[in-house]
Amino acid sequence: MTAPRTTDSAAPRPDPALVRDWLSEVPDPEIPVISITDLGIVRDVAWEEGTLVVRVTPTYSGCPATSVIEMEIERHLAERGVASLRVERQLSPPWTTDWIGAEAREKLRAYGIAPPIDGTASDGRLAARAARLAGGGNASPACPRCGSARTEEVSRFGSTPCKAAWRCTDCLEPFDYFKCI
Amino acid sequence: MAGAADPRPGDPLFAPEHRDAAFDWLCGLGDGALILGHRLSEWCGKAPALEEDIALANVALDLIGHAEMWLALAGEVEGQGRSADDLAYLRDALRFRNPLLVELPNRDMAVTTMRQFLFDAWHLPMLHALSESASPRLAEIAAKARKEVAYHLERSQDLVIRLGDGTEESHARMQTALERLWPYAGELCQPAPGDAALVEAGLVPDMAAVSATWQEILDETLREATLERPEGRADVQNGGRKGRHSEHLGFLLAEMQFLQRAYPGAEW
Known part of the structure; x- marks a missing residue:
């Protein structure tokens, strides 16, 4: 038997819990004393095939910080060696301040x-x-x-x-x- | 860039028999939010008080955020590959489906405030009903948006009461604003002919039910504001859903669409 060869077989897949810890270092761009995990907007972190999928919910529909936050997530995880990442927006359930x-x-x-x-x-x-x-x-x-x-x-x-x-x-x-x- | 959530093939909104009507309905809602958001943004930096300047910009931002979600969904339903930006920046006035009320000029703060109240008092019950849509995609956007719109209505309703039941000058201006806007207000609750099938399928709310709640909020607020509900019909000025607009929309679009028209595909 031979092992299936995939291009990313050597790429490490950090545990989602560890990824959450990393994301707790990403500050909110408007209120830098709290992180995006403090804010409760990171709804899910999971591996799908070889891609890390991070689901984020917006605080307010038109908040300009939302796209900055998505860019920061990409930058931060790339620095941690995550090669294949997809950031998705998840609307439901809608964000509530109870999650802070x-x-x-x-x-x-x-x-x-x-x-x-x-x-x-x-x-x-x-x-x-x-x-x-x-x-x-x-x-x-x-x-x-x-x-x-x-x-x-x-x-x-x-x-x-x-x-x-x-x-x-x-x-x-x-x-x-x-x-x- | 964030990827959109996977389109859900089981969502009845995407059924081929609803495509045209659903696209039109979504443009009605999205264009209403977009055009009112743009109008409010015109106050940015020059509203009569700093707090109002900030509040108007915040409401504008929420509405433009809603417009982006509704128009993106409209583009998905249409299935021709048009994005929210394509629909906002590359359609001509005849293709816009917003109610005429939102394209009228801001004039003074009385007109701006009264228009906002008439819109918010319709918007909130509409989104409440829509958050129970048979379409999960429609329902989740409505559930998100209505939390924000609750704040819009609180603000505009408080202002209508404070200004209506305020000084002689503020009362007179609010009454004049109400009479000026009244013939346009009823269009908010007017369904288009294609909507019946969508209501039947449980996708969008029955406007008669939304209208009943709207009237209740109007009556109670106007009474508290010591303003008189005009006697004339509220629905004589209409046509937005058919693309028949006032002369004001073209000027608004000329400004809003200028960059994408002059420099197609320009990005920040």
């Missing part, structure tokens, strides 16, 4: 961005809005600078698609809030 881990939330706070408060995502319905107008159900993020809970929204949209602009009414500093989606 506890450690990453602390990193965001230390960086000056209030981390998302789970359960505050808007569903855009009048009922939710009415509940908020009545003073219920809309938790405010604590100021990442002084820790005060007395904060107010300046704008529902901020410097990147994933953030809203807030202000602390105690220390008066404006800050970014990583809004829930």
Whole structure:
């Protein structure tokens, strides 16, 4: 018997878990204190035939960082010796800020961005809005600078698609809030 | 570049009998997002307040992101090898399928805000219904987009209420904007003749159901904003889905398509 000869039989196939570790070194281009695995956007890493397939889900549909992230993944894994790579976009299930881990939330706070408060995502319905107008159900993020809970929204949209602009009414500093989606 | 997900042969959206109608419907949705996204981007750097400037650019970015997904899918359905960029940059006005509302000029912030609210209040229930489509491809894009559109509606609805129930000046301008846009608003909920088979197949929502929710949101918001719902019909200006556009679309396309028309195939 002779072994089948394939062109890449000699190429190493690093374990997907190891590839994930490598990807945890790829920073988010807009918020470099957290990595793309912190953000929860790497949905799957697997070998298909001789090709490493990395599935990534976009945070926001039009976020310009998405294609930069894909390029960074390609560059980083090429440096680690991955010869055959395919980066695929996976839409479903859609990304949610619930996938941002506890450690990453602390990193965001230390960086000056209030981390998302789970359960505050808007569903855009009048009922939710009415509940908020009545003073219920809309938790405010604590100021990442002084820790005060007395904060107010300046704008529902901020410097990147994933953030809203807030202000602390105690220390008066404006800050970014990583809004829930 | 990232590869697209594998097309799913089992997806009823790709059935040959639906091809033409599905392509047309997807262009309607994609062009609506693209043209409104472009209009909003015209405010970039010159909106009356920094927060509004940023918000309008963010909403524009979301909509252009949606347009890219819808038009890419339209190209796949058509099967002629056209990409989202080909459809956005290389079609003439007659081939665009957007509702007339989104191509109207921005004018002032009252018109921009009211137009956005009329659109968002339709967009969100439409995407909610579409996320239950029999087509997994349609459903997954809708499920993604609707999370973003929920924020769009929250913002535009709050602004309509604050400006409508604001000063005498802001109230008057919002009422004028509503009356100006009203004859165009109803086209959002008008199906095209080819849509019936798609609705029948469970691929796209029945616009009558979407319209009911849209009307509810309008009535409740306008009441809170102390604005009066115009008495005239909301659907007298229409034709976008047939490619009959206002004179404004050609000017918009001349700017949006200039680079690809003058330098075909140019890339960053």
